[in-house]
Amino acid sequence: MITDQETKDVSSPTSTRTDGAAGPPPPIRKIMLDAPPTVAPAAPVSAGGHAATSGAARHERGEAGPERMSLQALSVFYGDNEAVKQVSLSIRLGEVLALIGPSGCGKTTLLRTLNRLTELTPGASRSGTILLDGTDVDDLEATTLRRRVSMVFQQPNPFPMSIFDNVAYALREQSRKKPGRSVIEPLVEDALHRAGLWDEVKDKLDAPALRLSGGQQQRLCIARAIATRPEVLLMDEPCSALDPRSTAVIEQLIGELRTDLAIVIVTHNMQQARRVGDKVAFMYLGDLVEYGPAEQIFDAPQAQRTRDYVHGAFG
Amino acid sequence: MAVIAAKPRRQSMADWRWGDRIAYVMCWAAGLGLCLIAALIVGYMAVRGVQYLKPSLLWSHPSGEVDQSASGGFLDPILGTILLTIIGIVIATPIAVAAAIWIVEYGRPKGLARAVESGIEVVAGTPDIVLAIFGLALFQHGLFGWMSFTAEGGAVFGRSFLTAGAMMSLIALPMVFGATREGLQSIPRHVREASYGLGKTKIATIRRVLLPAVRPNISTGAALGMGRIAGDTAIVVILLGATLRLEKEGAIPGADVLKGTGSTLTSYVYNNSPAGEGNAPEKAYAAAFVLLLLVVALNFAVDLIARRGAKTGLEGTRLGAGR
Numbered sequence: 265m266i267t268d269q270e271t272k273d274v275s276s277p278t279s280t281r282t283d284g285a286a287g288p289p290p291p292i293r294k295i296m297l298d299a300p301p302t303v304a305p306a307a308p309v310s311a312g313g314h315a316a317t318s319g320a321a322r323h324e325r326g327e328a329g330p331e332r333m334s335l336q337a338l339s340v341f342y343g344d345n346e347a348v349k350q351v352s353l354s355i356r357l358g359e360v361l362a363l364i365g366p367s368g369c370g371k372t373t374l375l376r377t378l379n380r381l382t383e384l385t386p387g388a389s390r391s392g393t394i395l396l397d398g399t400d401v402d403d404l405e406a407t408t409l410r411r412r413v414s415m416v417f418q419q420p421n422p423f424p425m426s427i428f429d430n431v432a433y434a435l436r437e438q439s440r441k442k443p444g445r446s447v448i449e450p451l452v453e454d455a456l457h458r459a460g461l462w463d464e465v466k467d468k469l470d471a472p473a474l475r476l477s478g479g480q481q482q483r484l485c486i487a488r489a490i491a492t493r494p495e496v497l498l499m500d501e502p503c504s505a506l507d508p509r510s511t512a513v514i515e516q517l518i519g520e521l522r523t524d525l526a527i528v529i530v531t532h533n534m535q536q537a538r539r540v541g542d543k544v545a546f547m548y549l550g551d552l553v554e555y556g557p558a559e560q561i562f563d564a565p566q567a568q569r570t571r572d573y574v575h576g577a578f579g
Numbered sequence: 580m581a582v583i584a585a586k587p588r589r590q591s592m593a594d595w596r597w598g599d600r601i602a603y604v605m606c607w608a609a610g611l612g613l614c615l616i617a618a619l620i621v622g623y624m625a626v627r628g629v630q631y632l633k634p635s636l637l638w639s640h641p642s643g644e645v646d647q648s649a650s651g652g653f654l655d656p657i658l659g660t661i662l663l664t665i666i667g668i669v670i671a672t673p674i675a676v677a678a679a680i681w682i683v684e685y686g687r688p689k690g691l692a693r694a695v696e697s698g699i700e701v702v703a704g705t706p707d708i709v710l711a712i713f714g715l716a717l718f719q720h721g722l723f724g725w726m727s728f729t730a731e732g733g734a735v736f737g738r739s740f741l742t743a744g745a746m747m748s749l750i751a752l753p754m755v756f757g758a759t760r761e762g763l764q765s766i767p768r769h770v771r772e773a774s775y776g777l778g779k780t781k782i783a784t785i786r787r788v789l790l791p792a793v794r795p796n797i798s799t800g801a802a803l804g805m806g807r808i809a810g811d812t813a814i815v816v817i818l819l820g821a822t823l824r825l826e827k828e829g830a831i832p833g834a835d836v837l838k839g840t841g842s843t844l845t846s847y848v849y850n851n852s853p854a855g856e857g858n859a860p861e862k863a864y865a866a867a868f869v870l871l872l873l874v875v876a877l878n879f880a881v882d883l884i885a886r887r888g889a890k891t892g893l894e895g896t897r898l899g900a901g902r
Contacts, residue, residue, distance in 0.1 A: 379776060381772055381775060381776060384772070384775065406775075406778075407778040407779065407780060408778065409778070410775065410776055410777065410778035410779075411777070411778035414776055414777060414778070415772075415773070415776035417769045417772065417773055417776075418769070419767065419769055421767070421769050421770045421773045423770070423773075423774070423787070423788045423791075423792075424788070424791050424792045425787075425791060433774075433777070433779075433787060433788075434777040434778075485773065488773075488777065489776070489777065492777070492778070498776075
């Protein structure tokens with residue numbers, strides 16, 4: 265409801281602010297207008313460094329690892345509409361980055377841009393640089409990139425084949441000769457183990473994957489995504505189609521997987537971001553408003569709009 | 580009041596407006612009427628069929644005798660129906676599936692995609708007799724001499740199982756195409772993206788994810804198309820020659836049947852009906868009953884496939900529902 269108003273606000277911040285100053289705006293809008301339109305953290309990189317130590321101390325997880333992906337002034341356009349505006353972020357091994365923000369703020373677009381899935385959307389274009397371990401992702405082949413930066417979707421979407429084949433499908437190279445089952449089997453088992461699904465499915469690996477429950481299906485999708493040992497795992501609201509119990513299982517799994525992966529998770533559930541996120545990035549209307557350690561975003565946000573959002577003033 | 584409130588929601592028709600009552604009764608009447616017509620057709624054919632159908636008819640060759648006790652059964656038409664149906668569907672299915680995949684997954688340029696779709700619609704809407712005449716003109720060209728009997732001097736007969744099957748495939752093609760296209764369209768986008776997200780190419784996604792997912796749709800379309808082929812008469816009469824027996828042509832075993840002519844149950848019924856030259860209505864009824872059984876069996880197969888698809892495929896699952 266407020267989105268249209270806000271779009272105008274951001275596109276012409278000065279004029280809107282004078283408007284807001286001129287007339288007494290309704291309460292919610294007032295909160296929005298009082299905030300500066302774009303508040304980026306003073307120095308994202310230093311904030312990141314600070315976050316690594318405090319986040320580690322808080323969760324006793326050890327230091328965040330080296331930087332895996334780095335976004336520099338990333339903008340994504342759908343036609344003329346700028347969905348992600350000049351976002352710079354770094355994604356580190358061993359930590360979970362949670363992207364939060366209201367619907368339509370560009371967080372899913374940002375996530376899908378990381379493995380160049382937005383390229384499949386007609387009319388989408390991108391500017392800025394994304395580095396994966398120092399290599400520009402545009403220099404990688406899309407298939408290679410997506411094996412290294414794999415993705416889990418909102419809807420559990422196993423393929424219409426057996427449980428085994430779902431994981432094996434991800435593992436098989438694009439080669440004419442298929443590796444035999446004896447080669448693939450240990451890898452499949454390992455992926456299912458890491459996704460915490462092995463004990464539940466070890467006796468029915470050849471059963472259709474679509475017979476599993478929703479939570480099991482989603483863990484199968486995670487197993488599929490981590491089977492190729494990617495460096496970064498992207499999760500687009502992985503729990504929003506699941507019941508609370510399955511959600512808890514997946515959140516615990518995210519915590520376990522973090523040790524050897526960089527995870528980026530999109531969620532509009534702030535409690536979930538707080539539970540699973542080491543770092544949190546708050547996006548609003550395409551802007552990266554604030555980025556920092558989870559407890560800073562939730563307990564001591566610096567930007568007015570972050571404060572309003574995490575306290576439920578809008579969203 | 581309390582009693583009324585406690586009543587279930589079913590309203591009595593007494594409160595209805597007259598227009599609603601009439602419409603309601605007419606809907607009922609239409610449904611019951613159609614059931615009645617179907618029952619009449621099947622019942623009449625069953626009575627007549629059982630009356631005249633002797634097991635020997637099913638496995639004796641027909642022959643052109645005036646004396647009906649010596650004119651044999653309809654083994655050749657049964658074989659002809661099966662053979663023609665198989666040829667038609669084998670040609671139609673790969674083309675239709677490929678076209679559907681191209682339309683849904685690629686479909687660029689848009690204008691060409693629209694042209695392809697309307698082309699298939701035109702084929703679907705063309706009367707079979709028009710297809711037959713066109714096919715005869717086409718396959719009598721010297722270029723297609725290998726498909727049928729070629730007389731000395733180069734005149735091409737144009738009638739054979741191959742030419743009739745090729746035209747029959749056009750009858751089945753729109754059915755398979757439509758079913759496959761609908762199946763592909765019902766697969767949510769995120770399923771494709773999940774495959775791309777694993778670093779798979781589009782071709783791998785189509786082959787390993789989309790095709791298995793639409794297999795029930797393809798089967799349904801193919802079964803419907805086979806029903807259409809088995810029930811078609813015009814193409815048989817004009818392009819298959821409607822010869823009483825399977826007449827082989829050429830010297831290569833197997834291929835000689837394909838290159839030769841024959842008949843199907845439909846043309847057999849036509850020729851033995853009072854309208855045809857055989858004038859043996861008893862045999863026409865018996866053959867028509869067999870044909871009816873065949874087509875009804877195909878329709879049941881369609882149902883079965885659709886239901887099995889609902890259990891194992893994407894339809895009706897979380898995935899199908901969650902788009």
